[in-house]
Amino acid sequence: xxxxxxxxxxxxxKETWSNIESARDFFSNYLPDKILANIDLTTLxxxxxxxxxxxxxxxxxxxxxxxTLKGRKSYLYLLMEHKSSFEKQTPLQLxxxxxxxxxxxxxxxxxxxxxxxxxxxxxxxxxxTIGSEFLALFDDxxxxxxxxxxNFSYVLNDLSExxxxxxxxxxxxxxxxxxxxxxxxxxxxxxxxxxxxxIFSVIDKETGLEAIESLLRYIxxxxxxxxxxxxxxxxxxxxxxxxxxxMKLAERLMLKGKLEGIQEGTFKGKLEGIVEGIFDILKLxxxxxxxxxxxxxxxxxxxxxxxxxxxxxxxIDSFDELQxxxxx
Numbered sequence: 258x259x260x261x262x263x264x265x266x267x268x269x270x271k272e273t274w275s276n277i278e279s280a281r282d283f284f285s286n287y288l289p290d291k292i293l294a295n296i297d298l299t300t301l302x303x304x305x306x307x308x309x310x311x312x313x314x315x316x317x318x319x320x321x322x323x324x325t326l327k328g329r330k331s332y333l334y335l336l337m338e339h340k341s342s343f344e345k346q347t348p349l350q351l352x353x354x355x356x357x358x359x360x361x362x363x364x365x366x367x368x369x370x371x372x373x374x375x376x377x378x379x380x381x382x383x384x385x386t387i388g389s390e391f392l393a394l395f396d397d398x399x400x401x402x403x404x405x406x407x408n409f410s411y412v413l414n415d416l417s418e419x420x421x422x423x424x425x426x427x428x429x430x431x432x433x434x435x436x437x438x439x440x441x442x443x444x445x446x447x448x449x450x451x452x453x454x455x456i457f458s459v460i461d462k463e464t465g466l467e468a469i470e471s472l473l474r475y476i477x478x479x480x481x482x483x484x485x486x487x488x489x490x491x492x493x494x495x496x497x498x499x500x501x502x503x504m505k506l507a508e509r510l511m512l513k514g515k516l517e518g519i520q521e522g523t524f525k526g527k528l529e530g531i532v533e534g535i536f537d538i539l540k541l542x543x544x545x546x547x548x549x550x551x552x553x554x555x556x557x558x559x560x561x562x563x564x565x566x567x568x569x570x571x572x573i574d575s576f577d578e579l580q581x582x583x584x585x
Contacts, residue, residue, distance in 0.1 A: 265478035266341035266437065270378070272471045273433045274320055274337060277303060284322075284335065284376075286425040287414050292374060296333065300325035304334065321358065323371075333372040334358060338411075341437075343383040348391045351375040351411055375411035382441035385415045429468055432456040436472070440479050449476060531563045538570040550576060553583065 274280045281298050288296075304321045322335040336354055340347060355373045362371060379385050387393045392408045399406055416424070416438040424434050432452050439448045456472065532554050539546045557563055562585070569582050 264341075265475050266380070266440070267339055269433060269436075269471055269475040270339040271320065273430065273468075275303065277301060279427075279430050280320070280322060280337075282426045282430050288335075288374075288376070288412060292412075295327055296324045297327050298324060300332070301335075331369070331371065333374060336373055336375045338375060338377045340377060340379045340381060341441075342381045343379075343385060345387055345394075347377060348387070348394055348411065351377075352391060352407065352409070355409075375409070376414065377411055378414050378416070378437075380416040380437035380440065384417065385413060389413045428456060428458070432472065436475060436479075446480050449480065531560070531567060532557070535563070535567045535570050538567065539576075543576070547576065550579070 274283060280303070281301050284301070285293070285298055301322055301324045304323045319339050320337040322337070323332050324335060325332045336351065336358070338347070338351060338354075344350075355375070358373060359370050389412070390408055390410050392399065392403060392406060395406060416434060419438070421435065421438075424431055424438070426434070432455055435448070435452045435455075439445045439452075442448075453472075453476075456469070535554060536546060536551070539550075554563075554566070557566075562582070565585075566579065566582050569579055573579060
């Protein structure tokens with residue numbers, strides 16, 4: 258069943274904590290008390306889209322937030338870095354990010370420079386074995402000259418160090434963190450049932466279908482279970498009133514994965530590849546495609562228009578619903 262989605266861990270991380278309420282919930286539970294005592298989380302803003310240049314966008318892959326310091330007009334940045342595998346050079350990467358951010362801040366807003374607090378969320382199979390200071394990258398001989406070495410600390414959240422009970426937050430965010438915690442461990446697929454039951458218990462209260470789509474996409478990308486086995490999992494987790502909704506979402510995601518695989522694979526975005534992908538989607542959903550529609554689709558040479566059509570093809574209930582996009 259595993260879908261070929263490039264770095265599904267990073268994708269779910271960004272989809273979850275790009276939501277400001279989810280980010281606020283995470284920081285309120287996983288930042289040290291000393292930091293929480295000095296910031297006002299009600300002022301938290303995502304800064305990646307507004308405070309970035311092209312060079313940094315290519316270089317910097319995770320999430321950047323600003324937050325006001327309590328009782329002062331100044332603020333600091335929270336740099337949230339996600340790691341699904343152990344990388345000893347992480348502190349060096351963080352320093353590179355921080356210097357880039359300071360340069361941009363200087364160009365856009367001037368002095369004084371803001372404090373940047375790096376936060377690392379880690380859930381790799383290996384234990385995190387280096388200290389949470391930049392100086393941990395140097396050997397012991399550097400201790401005598403440490404005043405000449407740059408140094409900073411980062412907040413490390415290694416999920417393997419938390420029991421399930423210690424993983425806090427709202428249900429959706431807890432579910433994501435639990436999936437991250439177990440994804441590389443034996444027994445992950447059995448744990449999925451427990452985690453989904455937790456999440457689906459509040460689907461009508463705290464989560465929307467878009468969030469559930471993200472979770473299902475992640476599970477499809479990280480399990481070897483077949484479609485039938487995933488359906489069985491859903492039946493164990495869901496009351497009947499919700500099972501049909503979730504399985505429709507699952508079917509749509511599987512179709513979406515098929516199309517994305519075509520686009521990212523052999524055809525690599527060529528027009529004919531996208532058209533073939535649309536044909537596959539429509540055949541899976543409706544069995545037959547009218548010849549006139551096939552002919553019309555093959556004559557379209559507008560890449561963006563074809564992308565809009567393939568998105569629409571995933572959700573339509575009849576061919577007539579494609580007409581608006583075709584006529585645009």
